[in-house]
Amino acid sequence: MSKKILKLLVVHTYMAMLTVPILFMIVWYFMTATFNSYTGSFSLDNFAFMFGPIESMGIKLPAIWPIVLNTLVYSFTIVMIEVLISVPAAYAFSRLDFKGKRNAMKFLFIMRSFPGVTLIIATFFILVKMNLVDTYLGIILVAITGSLPGHVYIMKGFFDEVPWDLEWAAMTDGCSRFRAFRKVILPAVKPGIGAIAIFSFLGAYGEWFLFKLLIFSDTRLIIGGYIAKLITEENVIVDYGLISALGLFYTLPVILFYIFSQKIFMKVNIGGSKGV
Template sequence: MEAVYRSETERNVSFAKTSRWKRRMPYVVAFSILFITTLPVILMYVWLLLNSFSSQMKHGFIPVGFTLDNWRFLWTNVEIASSVYPSIWLATWNSLVFAGVLTILEVIIGVMAGFALSRLRFPGRQGLLKITLILHAFPSIALLIAVFYILNFLGLFDTLWGVVLVKTALQIPLTAWIMKGFFDDVPWDVEWAGLIDGCNRFKVWYTIVLPLVKPGIAAVSIFSFLSGWSEFLLLYTFIISDSNITLATYLQKLLSDPNVVPYGLLTAVSVFYMLPVIAFFILTQKSLMQIHAGGGKGV
């Protein structure tokens, strides 16, 4: 009898273990795939970090010797043979100005345009919504010649403000569409209640509706800043002078220098370029986790 009871207990324990493994198996497979796919990216960033503090890399991936010489661009201008590079702090400031102004303009215009597309009914609204997405689908490189003539005519060629306006115009269609989705999720009853209480349309929009779409504003702000910080094509094409150089074009100068640029210096500048983005992500990750896609009703 005791042997039968022990055998039954062992079978129950074995069944429980099997069931537990079956429940965990999807998670094990998912995390395994995620680890395998992200491992090359993680190793790439680790290599950048190690190389930036190493005097050389044995066999291409084993760091040898610790040095801060690769980071000399932080306290002095880099000189390689006959090439003298601008201050990294000037490039950093220009990058911050470019990304910051782009974010402000894109959020202001995108929020107002999204609200108008969501709430106002006017002739041609359906066509405008479709054209909005089509405009965003145009690649920037297809518009370079036309944009050059426009900026040159306006006297904005080789200025950060000119490129900011171009980048804002290219980003606004998608921003307005995203914000429209968030405004669609706000019930009309909320606005009617404010109007009945004596608020005008602007006060209802500013004090009642905007607080309800804060996740959408956070999403647009974050992605606008990251888009501006990582922008290269427009800045490389329409910025010539070193006084308007950004970190993206600074890296390009290093890569295209006819002299041999040390990999250690190049990796150090690359790590420096990533640091503000990492800090920005850490500060905004709580808002990122609260972002949803927004509604699409009322189209």
């Protein structure tokens, strides 16, 4: 056996040892969702939630499609707001000189590494006082305050990587500062915008804690909170078949999304501005 084959064999054995357990869990997950646990035969009974309200082990679940709509509306609103705020803010932090920039940067850094959960009680009371509990506005404000500093920081890194020369070239080529930003700088930080859009989407899509805390009406739930309803009630035998089915329903879009956006993620890992 040649050395090369031996090397390949070692590498693949090692990788297999690491991935097989994970693969096993995923397969199990699919099986739990699609097989009846009593009869052991294939059935899609667990997916009944897709066709109307259901009741499982004494817990009533409303129809899922309005919840899905809620989830999408909520997630895309968060993405829009975060991108629209963090891109110009990061540009300013990276490129402009303004009063208080250093202190603002410090604040941003502290906010970024601050565990938001510790503030949750205060947040709750503030929202109560402002009459924003059980509203989307309230939850969006809280969610964005938590994730924006980190995203501004990531975005600033992307702007920092764009050489000044590029902006200057655009300005001597007949662009105003704003037009140079739009025509030359924005395309150069596209991977960064993609990255923060994905991060904020995933953050919003996976949110359940804030909903559990700040939203009381079933009609305003998103999928995360919807699933959580199944397990948080006490003295109930949990229907794992249903949870797996719901989980599958919940994660499938994200998995597909990952497969298609892999390229962008790879670029982010490299440092974003390849080719600039």
